Amino acid sequence: MGTTFNKRLLAVWLVLSAITVIYLWIDRSADDRGAPTASTVVTVSAITLALVKVRIIMREFMEVRHAPPLLCRLTDLWVVLMAAALLGMYFVGKAAA
Amino acid sequence: MTTTQTVTAPTEKTPRRVPGESGMWFFVLFESLVFTSYFGVYLYYRAQHEAAFLRAQSHLDLWLGVLGTIALLTSSWSVARCVQTARVGRYRLALRDAALTAGFGAVFLTLKSIEWARQIHMGNTFTSGDFFQYYFFFTAIHCVHLLIGFVALGVLAYQLASPRRRSQEIVETCATYWHTVDFLWVLIFALLYVAR
Amino acid sequence: MKRLAWRGDPKRELWLMWYATLIFYNVFTVVFFVLTRTQPPAPPWYDADQATAWFAHRHQGLLVGFALMFALGGLSMTSTALITYSIRRMSVSRAFAYSYLILYAVSAVPGLLLICLAMTVGAMRPDRDPAIQHWLYDFGFLSFSGTMGVFLVGSLIWMAAILLDKNRVLPRWFGYLNLCNALTEVVVSPAWILDRGAFSWNGTIAWWINVAVFGMYTGVFITLLRNMIIREDFGTGPLPDLPPRKPRQRAAAEVAEVAS
DSSP: OHHHHHHHHHHHHHHHHHHHHHHHHHHHHHOBTTBOOOOHHHHHHHHHHHHHHHHHIIIIITOGGGSOHHHHHHHHHHHHHHHHHHHHHHHHHHHHO | OOOOOOOOOOOOOSOSOOSSOHHHHHHHHHHHHHHHHHHHHHHHHHHHTHHHHHHHHTTSOHHHHHHHHHHHHHHHHHHHHHHHHHHTTOHHHHHHHHHHHHHHHHHHHHHHHHHHHHHHHTTOOTTSHHHHHHHHHHHHHHHHHHHHHHHHHHHHHHHHHOTTOOOHHHHHHHHHHHHHHHHHHHHHHIIIIIOO | OHHHHHTTOTTHHHHHHHHHHHHHHHHHHIIIIIISOOSSOOOTTOOHHHHHHHHHHTHHHHHHHHHHHHHHGGGHHHHHHHHHHHHHTSSSOHHHHHHHHHHHHHHHIIIIIHHHHHHHHHHHOTTSOHHHHHHHHHHHHHHHHTTTHHHHHHHHHHHHHHHHOSSOSSOHHHHHHHHHHHHHHHHTGGGGTOSSSTTSTTOIIIIIIHHHHHHHHHHHHHHHHHHHHHHOOSSSSOOOOOOSSHHHHHHHHHHHHHHO
16 A cells, blocks of 8 residues: 555656756746846746646645645645736735836 | 543544544644745745846756656655545554655655755855745745654554554544645745746 | 632633733833834934934933833743743753753843843933944944844744644644744844835834734734633644634633623
8 A cells, every 4th residue: 555655645746857958948937138127927836836736746745635635625725826916916016017 | 641542433424524633634724824925925026036036046946846746746646545544443554654644755756855965066055045045945945844744753653553552533533633744845846836 | 700710720820921022012012113213213324413303302201211121121031931831831852942041031131121221221322422322323223223132043943843842732833933023123234234214223124024924923922822821722732723712712702791
């Protein structure tokens, strides 16, 4: 039983690391011949990917998957809350600029 | 004071239960709210001064950030394995996983120190502009959390070390704290290194 | 009707302390936020003339407000006393209670009294040399906002006591909330370095978010101390649970009685 669990954790770690490496590609694609440029698409996808990782860490590493529904819902609500707060503040800031 | 606790039965038949103490989950949710508010403030100011933030941000080495993130993710993976091996009663293996967790945590800390030294060498300190204020603030406050994480790992290893203790709940509580340090960094990394 | 119930109640001293704590935090809020308007803090980037004008503008409020604080500031120790009591009721070493008590008694000087002194001195002679007024202005706000570190260890001691306690005096989640509070005390330290932005002494992060956390923390511990007094059985073992429902029914009956 223990070994099947560890395989799942390995897969989770691979996915999390792969998403981290995607950031390198996102970053390069946003460069305008080496000079960094502001990009809403990059910012929004960076935040979204980070929150996807947060949810995976919570579900798998933190074992929320096996937790009572209340904790599952609460952590999911928190991810949504974070997304709303971060993207919201970013766009409010952009509008105020 | 010494404590004597009964050995937790290494079964996982009970279908749904909160991993670790529910009090720790209160901490996880509360602390992530506090960090969310910090992040919100950062994004708000960043969106208003994009050019200045971008200029300062280009001094960061994304590769170093990616390596640090993977080191921390690996430490998280180790402590997740530690919880599972402890649950099935393989405490020697669990102790090894705890040591690996601390090891990858130390790798992260080393990478962070190298980056701090580099930035300060380049003349980027806490007082050089908005971006670096946030950079040093986020990395430093996260570092404080990580150092507390080492204390948590110490508690975890202390639990695993002797058959007289080995409370699975405490092991899970400490692991939950460590994962929180990890996922907060995942957010900090995206916001400091990648957000444009 | 409550007074009748109080006769012969061994908890009346504890309730006295608890109500004194409640009064202190209310006086504190009124003095700092309403009378003196020293919270939220004035801008850290003011120059000497602006600081002098600030003192002149708030002359009466500062004198009256802080006079009240000088008179009643000692009440701040009632919460420290109750918290120390809570630690003494736990199954942990007395050393925790002693360190907490001494630490918070000492930290009342930089955390509360220094700002009152500096601001009153500034308000006393509004025509003083602006450079000295500016010094008092900085000294007042920095002593108040910049010395949170002295509370940090205190919070951690309380946290450690709660987590080690076997008498269930306070819930474990509150132990962890102490850690959150302690961490915000670290966040305020950049106020010594920066005079503008989110990390200055009136900044969004160093002040607003911290105060929100501190406000919640204070509200929570006052409520939990109240619960502790209700649960207290004056023994040495684990504290019993809150009596289920009973107080609420009695409270409802009292409300009905008052209303009729």
